[in-house]
Amino acid sequence: MGLFIGTHQNKLDAKGRVSVPASFRSVLKKMSNAGEGALVAPLVLRPSHQHPCIEGWTEKGFEALGAPLDNYDQFSTEHDDIAMAIFGDACPMETDKEGRIQLPADLVAYAGLTDSVVFIGTSKTFQIWEPAAGARRLAEAKAAVRAAQMTLRTGARA
């Protein structure tokens, strides 16, 4: 399965390391330029713009995110704005051999992380939350979807 699915809770150790869930690692490797056989998995982290959480991207997914830039003149202010918004606060990383990443201190602070974190899959990307906040957000999202009767109609029951 090439998508990030499910929620996984892992511990943040004394050095600020967390294991990336195994299933997420396999997605990251598959969506990397290096290929699936790689020993480590590349990924990109950035603070979410709409929530107090960290957003995780695959290498290829993040590259695609920057693609719209090609529609603008290299020296336009739009190009400048977009480039900065997307790349300015992103930070590329690799897991270590054990499949862990070291979360940057500023992102830890931004998401209010303490000793445990949850990884929540959202299809092409995933999010890293402080467990309680993540649970709240998940419940909120489900409620919103139900309230809006968003088009889950295709073959599904609301």
Place this chain on the structure above:
Amino acid sequence: MGLFIGTHQNKLDAKGRVSVPASFRSVLKKMSNAGEGALVAPLVLRPSHQHPCIEGWTEKGFEALGAPLDNYDQFSTEHDDIAMAIFGDACPMETDKEGRIQLPADLVAYAGLTDSVVFIGTSKTFQIWEPAAGARRLAEAKAAVRAAQMTLRTGARA
């Protein structure tokens, strides 16, 4: 037959494993990307939004469930809500060679499962219930249909 039909009761063993009914397995294989000849059957489990039971999806069915995402801008709140609601609490699995799955502890708790479970087919998906609760729900559904005089006539929608 490409649909989930009937109710089947199976045991949950000490390790939290249950055999997926053979007829359900064949549906799962048919509706997978791997093809029918596969040794194991892929499926997706998620907590039901309206009942204390576990919902089971085929691989293709679940992909269709996520398809509406493409109608929204990647950074819209709708996309955000839907992605989290659908993917956040789903969990993809495969049967083992014997046709069993290991139910995640949180789903077991959510559905109140103990030592036996019933699989109830509901056409494109199926549900996993604690036997007594499942029986109650089945009776309730039948009563509701009768009370509403829902004619199950072709295409009739109460």
Place this chain on the structure above:
DNA sequence: TGACTAACCATGAATTCCCATGCTATCCCA
């Protein structure tokens, strides 16, 4: 030389794989 970071190694727990068994329904042959 000292602090800090990154690679390496070690361990327990949980999960997956594999083999074995009883049961039931089906098929085949008399």
Place this chain on the structure above:
DNA sequence: TGGGATAGCATGGGAATTCATGGTTAGTCA
């Protein structure tokens, strides 16, 4: 039509991996 053989299915348990996590050493920059 009856009885025995056969194959498929649900179930049980043990062994081998994988995974998450903790600690230790080596390496680097100031």
